[in-house]
Amino acid sequence: MKLASLKHGRDGRLHIVSSDLSRACPADDIAPTLQAALDDWAALQPKLQDRYDALQAGTAKSITFDPADCDAPLPRGYHWADGSAYVTHVELVRKARGAELPQSFWEDPLIYMGASDAFIGARDPIPVQDEAWGIDFEAEVVVVTDDVPAGVTPAQAAGHIKLIGLVNDVSLRNLIPAELGKQFGFYQSKPWTSFTPTLATPDELGDAWDGHRLHLPLYAIHNGTKVGSPNAGVDMVFDFPTLIAHCAKSRSLVAGTVIGSGTVSNVGSKDGSCCLAEVRCIETIEQGEAKTPFMSFGDRIEIYMRDADGNSIFGDIDQQVEAYTPPT
Template identity: 70%
Template sequence: MKLASLKAGRDGKLIVVNRDLTKAVSADAVAQTMQQALDNWAELSPKLQAIYEDLQAGKLDDVAFDFDPTKCAAPLPRAYHWADGSAYVTHVELVRKARGAELPESFWEDPLVYMGASDAFIGPHDDIEVESEDWGIDFEAEVAVITDDVPAGITPEQGLDHIKLITILNDVSLRNLIPAELAKQFGFYQSKPWTAFAPVVATPDELGEAWKDGKVHLPLHAILNGTKIGAPNAGVDMTFDFGRLISHIAKSRSLMAGTVVGSGTVSNRGSKDGSCCLAEVRCLETIAEGKPKTPFMKFGDRIEIDMLDKDGKSIFGRIDQKVKQYHPPR
């Protein structure tokens, strides 16, 4: 089953989308918003699934409309909880190596996670608005899952059972603001602006064999200004699968339905298939040549992020954003 949220009010309008992302129908008869569906997932998901199957079978052609991703908000325009991991420890290792720092052994055993801003996620075609290029504008292509209610203290295996939806995202980072924030030893805040999501979320069964062991075993494509930056496989070198991440963040507290858990920047050891953020590209350049040469994003740049199935078709729809200068009120 595939779902999306059209832009409407603060929480969007829930729709059911067909498998090839060409047609959609309103889900009003079952749930008005994605959060409402997640709050009552056990009861409502079978009803949404029935609509999806009828849409696929052509039984709803009289009420179906053309699916337009440019009209989509983030699937969850605002979420109660957004926890972003750094599950690809090879990426963390590379970043530290570029600045001559050793990676603590504990990083391979204990996940890194931070709680991000979830009050206003943005849609797949919304601009990346930043006040200054000097802040070091970077994209981060990630995979994410959305849960139902998760009890505290669950095991990683139990965590997998609470994954209801999967998608991809662009977790924008302002790289030049990060060092000063981390030096305070209190985590990210100003360095993490709007997070953008693909237009569509899919239930795990939609990914078929690509969803295995709590990982999505498909390349995640990142294209900047028409040039491929990378397409590393999200199922390779993911040190902590999503079940482990969910278990980690639910160690001491339960999680509410609609919790979004990110994988962190997808990265493969050696970056044979490229990178999913510019920071990693710059680290590789620093290691090889002594200094980075690739600049961070500029106003007017365009970033596209997508994940394709084995037949080359987009699973979640494409994130397609431009960087735009933000002018604060004076």
């Protein structure tokens, strides 16, 4: 089953989308929003599944599905926790500035709580005030949970994963050093997170989803040129159940919690990178300086994943950076 939120008010209008992403039918008579569906997932999932089966059979009234009509599946989320599960990415960043990676980074996940009050859609522009802030994309896999009790084990946490998708976790790289220098985490440097048009239930992914990781290449295309397509199931040191259990160590997680993998990265970057910062780190290590610039106004970023037959799974993120002018 694939779910989307068409633009409507602040929280969207829940729709069910066909497996081939060609058709959609409203589901707001079952649950007005995706958050409402997740709040009562055990009771509502079977009803949503029945509607999805009817859509697949061609017996449900439907409309042409257009990703441009979509908001983020969860336009406003209660909880967004982003990890750095591909430790090789962190290792590259630290190596580029001559810093060693502590052994603990391989043993205990890095996770920060991000802004979830205004997720944006797959075709929405990325508004940024100043190019000098170092505009970058980050292609990631995310999972969405139902209610997760505090103290769950990773084995228990796996059963709480209800939906899977992709995000572009926009970063303003040149604002990060000053923020981290305060030793209090990200804020201004993490302005927007955009989502694929749909989120999918795990069964939609077949053998590519093993309950822990998503074993498919994740593509990042910048201005028509492939930056990378690392496999999201490779070199993920901390899998999703481990990340969820880490987040739930001392508190429960509410339904609709979004857990991010962090930038997908493979050891040796043989299949490229999922952000420009990693490209620049590799250039610094190999050539002594970074040569690839960060994004400029008008730049385009596409992020997507294909199944074994080459079909889009979640729909594509396809955005442009635009100049933002503050109110006067």
